[in-house]
Amino acid sequence: MEQRQRAIIAGVNLNNQEDFKNSMEELFNLAEACDIEVVGEITQNLNRVNKSHYLGNGKILEAATSLDEMDVDMVIFNDELSPSQIRNIEAALGCKVIDRTVLILDIFSQRAKTKEAQLQVEIARLQYMLPRLIGLGESLGRQRGGAGFINRGSGETKLELDRRKIEDRIAKLHKELETLVVQRQSQRKKRKETEVPVVALVGYTNAGKSTIMNAMIDSYNLSTDKQVFEKDMLFATLETSVRSIKLPDSKSFLLTDTVGFISKLPHQLVKAFRSTLEEVSEADMLIHVVDYSNPNYKQHIEVTRETLKELGADNIPTIYAYNKVDLVDSEILRDEEDCVYISAKNKTGIDRLVDEICKKAFKEYINCEMLIPYDKGDVLSYLNDNANINSTEYNSDGTLISLECKEADYKKYKQFVI
Missing domain, CATH: 3.40.50.11060 (GTPase HflX, N-terminal domain)
Incomplete structure (x- = not known):
């Protein structure tokens, strides 16, 4: 050895x-x-x-x-x-x-x-x-x-x-990376077109971002092969993972797991990982994950805020998820705005976190009633999958539904609104 x-x-x-x-x-x-x-x-x-x-x-x-x-x-x-x-x-x-x-x-x-x-x-x-x-x-x-x-x-x-040779190698690598960056941008564009909110997990390295993602995947019955790698170590995650989280009321959002930050993060890495970190700057909302059990957590919050500022992502609506509360002995204050106290490992507080996400991410939802003719089964099927149906009645003209749906879907199917 x-x-x-x-x-x-x-x-x-x-x-x-x-x-x-x-x-x-x-x-x-x-x-x-x-x-x-x-x-x-x-x-x-x-x-x-x-x-x-x-x-x-x-x-x-x-x-x-x-x-x-x-x-x-x-x-x-x-x-x-x-x-x-x-x-x-x-x-x-x-x-x-x-x-x-x-x-x-x-x-x-x-x-x-x-x-x-x-x-x-x-x-x-x-x-x-x-x-x-x-x-x-x-x-x-x-x-x-x-x-x-x-x-x-x-x-x-x-x-x-x-x-x-090093300069030539850097130029060649940049070219290769550019192809992948274009693919990533194309994926982001497609996601934007679906109007599904994008929520990015950010925070200091080893704060528990991947554990939160896996807890959500588990809570909303996604298959286990959708889980991401998690381990109690520095920089366990370098790859950006995106998962669709579908809630029981048919609302869904995309959850992105990103590389963790650290104090004195080398500028070469911030620069090189800019394309990956753009996932953060283009998100609709951030979940700033904090290891609440770490005595230096306030300092970690500042480092993360500074890095987000450098990425131009400091004005995005943010929820603070104070993680690892199971390891904290002192009394936990729970009345701060935009703060949720959780233990991702024990899956406690995940529902509360999702509630906070919903409050911020789904403001553009409309409650209405629609009468869908029987020959428009595809419309009914789409709304059953993508809207929250509160009640359904069948009458001679079609199916009468009371629902909550995205503003985009409301506009798309406005002809059926009564």
């Missing part, structure tokens, strides 16, 4: 940031997700980051001593390093140096399953590498074989270190 790589994590607390401790904890979890064993931590309070070595000279010496004592393979930094910082730190420490961005890129490359996600991750990875070719040369050469960005072997570096 191959031995796990060992690392020290390092971070600068700029001007006493409130969330610094949480950010370092998250870096530890990101390293664990890449199967790297974290054996130590170096932190420093600074007013500004050292331009040449990120940490101050004293801390760099301290790090060098720790490396010798602990038999460490690498140092992982909590911010994105510049090309010159990577070169200088590697020269000073004599070991591999990587940053938070590389960890996130590596997790994405391991988890990407669909062609679109794989293309997006590779574009982001190459864009990160391009300005860092000199600094990455020795680092990549020292790495062991294996999957992912962190573990790429020296056999691949000859191709990767040719700037022109």
